[in-house]
Amino acid sequence: MPTPRLALTTDVGHGPLDGAWWPRCDALELxxxxxxxxxxxxxxTAIRVTVDPAAWPDTPSTVMAPGRVIAVEPAGPGGETHxxxxxxxxxxxxVLLVVPPDExxxxxxxxxxxAADPENPLTxxxxxxxAEADRLGGAKGAAE
Known part of the structure; x- marks a missing residue:
């Protein structure tokens, strides 16, 4: 398994996010x-994961990992996307921001x-x- 592209705050639990994860694809089981x-x-340790079902198509209810089974649940109504x-x-x-794989x-x-900055107040x-606005602004500036 490749090393995950992951950044965690050193001060977990002091903002809306504890870091970010940039998966390589949208196959949660991989x-x-x-x-x-x-x-x-x-x-x-029993592991329970909650995901945004819109971001993970065909989300399995369990994922096999070496030596364990990971329970996966879809976020309920009002759950944050990504x-x-x-x-x-x-x-x-x-609680991690999921950076889209194609970012x-x-x-x-x-x-x-x-996202790993403990002072970050953003969802x-x-x-x-x-990030999207910056990307569009940069594309607009490059086209001018």
Whole structure:
């Protein structure tokens, strides 16, 4: 499994986000095992993940990972888009911005850094909207 493209805040739980994750594709069953493994829960820990069903087509209810089964639940009504929350028992709980897999590398890198900043007050939706506006503004400026 490739190392996940992940940035975590050092001060978990002090903002709307605890960091960001930039998966390589939208196949949760391929991406989730390395993400969970990087958070280092022990193999006996029950892992529960909540995802935005719109961002993960055909979301499975469980994902197999080395030595464990990860329970996956769709976020309910009112859940934030482009967010994944991972409850890893005693290892911790994280709420992460999910940077779309097709996001340009420069934009994704900026989003990873910003989401991991414990002083960042922005939600995932707001961060992605600002990134989109910057991208469109840059494209407009380049065309002029």
């Amino acid at each position: 991406e989730l095992p390395s993400l969970v493994g990087s958070l280092e829960p022990d193999l006996e 967010v994944i929350s991972l409850d890893c028992g005693s290892a911790g709980r994280w 340009p590398a420069g934009t994704a890198a900026r989003l990873l850094v910003a 995932a939706a707001r961060m992605l909207a600002l």
